[in-house]
Amino acid sequence: MARTLNDARRWAEEGTKLFGDAVDRLTPAEYDTPSALPGWSRKHLVAHVAANADALGNLVHWAATGEVTPMYASLAERSAGIERGVAMPAAELSAWSAHAAETLATQLGYLTRAQWQAEVVTVQGRTIPAAEIPWLRSREVLVHAVDLDRGLGFADLPEDFLRALVEDICLKRGLAADDLPTGPLPEVTAWLAGRPHALADAPEIGAWL
Incomplete structure (x- = not known):
């Protein structure tokens, strides 16, 4: 977005x-x-x-x-x-x-x-x-x-902010949309940000911000 x-x-x-x-x-x-x-x-x-x-x-x-x-x-x-x-x-x-x-x-x-x-x-x-x-x-x-x-939690944050944050972190981490695990937007955002999340099979990723 x-x-x-x-x-x-x-x-x-x-x-x-x-x-x-x-x-x-x-x-x-x-x-x-x-x-x-x-x-x-x-x-x-x-x-x-x-x-x-x-x-x-x-x-x-x-x-x-x-x-x-x-x-x-x-x-x-x-x-x-x-x-x-x-x-x-x-x-x-x-x-x-x-x-x-x-x-x-x-x-x-x-x-x-x-x-x-x-x-x-x-x-x-x-x-x-x-x-x-x-x-x-x-x-x-x-x-x-x-x-x-x-x-x-990330689910309490504005949804449009989460979408913008996902794009921003993906750009900084060099990730494409296809690289992201499947799951609810707040959980994917938490994973990208290196925070605790509920995604079962997401790989480890370093902290951000």
Whole structure:
């Protein structure tokens, strides 16, 4: 499917709410328990998503002003941001997550038609138009809402988002439609993303995102 900017902005908004609601339901003790991502607590995951909003905000600033503003000054800064969040009390981390998400949404709302086409560079070194930023954010908040392991599954995510995500991951993994196992869309998406799934005969595949 050909996703549009409006699609991505809608998914980012829905994902931000899903992720935020899941975070709000965490008790202080639950922050320190494991997420669905190996080696990461829920604190790690919330800090990662909060730092991602701040980093994508740098790209929005770049698009809006023309001032080169990388997502992160370095990979070490990226890791340090997560560890800083892990060290925060639960209430402070939750407040950072909510404020960062709200700030990013506000920044995106001010971009003009021309600014959406401005080129920026992701942390992986890809040059993209700013119109791709909402898609990057939608992937983060929707997939990681599942990774928080608070009862959400891929079946709870928007179906059109899942179709777009399957296309995106297939492109990155070099897979064709014929390479995909047969099964419900949410389970195939979970498999492609390297998450737990209910497909009986799907081969092992590495983690993504």
